[in-house]
Amino acid sequence: MGRYDDMVNEAQIAVELDPLSVNAIFRLGAGFYECRRYAEAEEQFQRALKLHPGFDFAAYVLAMVYGVQGRHEEALSLLATAADTPITRAYMALAHVRAGDREKALEIVHEAERHPRQDFAALVLSVVHGYLGEEDEAITILETHPESPHGRGRANQPQRPKKNGTVA
Numbered sequence: 385m386g387r388y389d390d391m392v393n394e395a396q397i398a399v400e401l402d403p404l405s406v407n408a409i410f411r412l413g414a415g416f417y418e419c420r421r422y423a424e425a426e427e428q429f430q431r432a433l434k435l436h437p438g439f440d441f442a443a444y445v446l447a448m449v450y451g452v453q454g455r456h457e458e459a460l461s462l463l464a465t466a467a468d469t470p471i472t473r474a475y476m477a478l479a480h481v482r483a484g485d486r487e488k489a490l491e492i493v494h495e496a497e498r499h500p501r502q503d504f505a506a507l508v509l510s511v512v513h514g515y516l517g518e519e520d521e522a523i524t525i526l527e528t529h530p531e532s533p534h535g536r537g538r539a540n541q542p543q544r545p546k547k548n549g550t551v552a
Contacts, residue, residue: 391415406436413442417449425449440466444475456483470496474508481515489516 395412402408413428429446432439443466450459459479466472473492480489493512496505506525513522 388415388418392419392421404435406432406439406442409435410439410442410445414445417445422449422453438467440469440472444471447475447479451479451482459483470505471508474505474512477512478508478515481512486516 392412392415395408395415398405398408399412409428409432413425413432416422416425416428426446426449429442429449432442433446436442443462447459447462450456450462456479460476460483463472463476463479466475473496477489477492477496480486480492489512493509496509510522510525513519513525
C-alpha cells in the first residue's frame, strides 16, 4: 500500500493547510478508498459533498465505497441525486451489477449504448460489461471509443479473435 499511504499523508497535509478545499478532501477520500479504509473514505466524500453538493464525482466514488461494503441501496439512492449524465448512468449500472440486478444494469447499458459514448462513461460501461462476464464487449468499447488510447487508429489494425473464433 506504500504509494497510497503516501497519497493519504500528502492529502492530509493539503487538508490541514486548506480545510475547505474540496479537491484536497476528495484526494484524501480517494487515498483512504485505495487503502481500503472505507469508513474514513466515506467520511471525506460526505464532507466534500457537504461543502459542494454538486460535486458528482465525489458522489460516484462514495457510491463505490457503499458498494464495496454491500450497501447497494445507499449507493443507488446517492447516485439518483447526481446529475443525469452518461457517467452517472454508467455508475448506476455498475451499482446495479454489484447489487445483483443484472437486468437493470443491462437496461441502463443498452440505453447508454444507443447514444454516442463519452470519455469516462465508456470506461465505466466497459467495466460494467466486465463485471457481467462480457469481456469481449468490454474490450470492444475500449477499442472503438474515439477518446480511448486503445481506440486510436485501431480501424486499420488486425482485429483480435473472439472466444468463439470469430473476429472482434
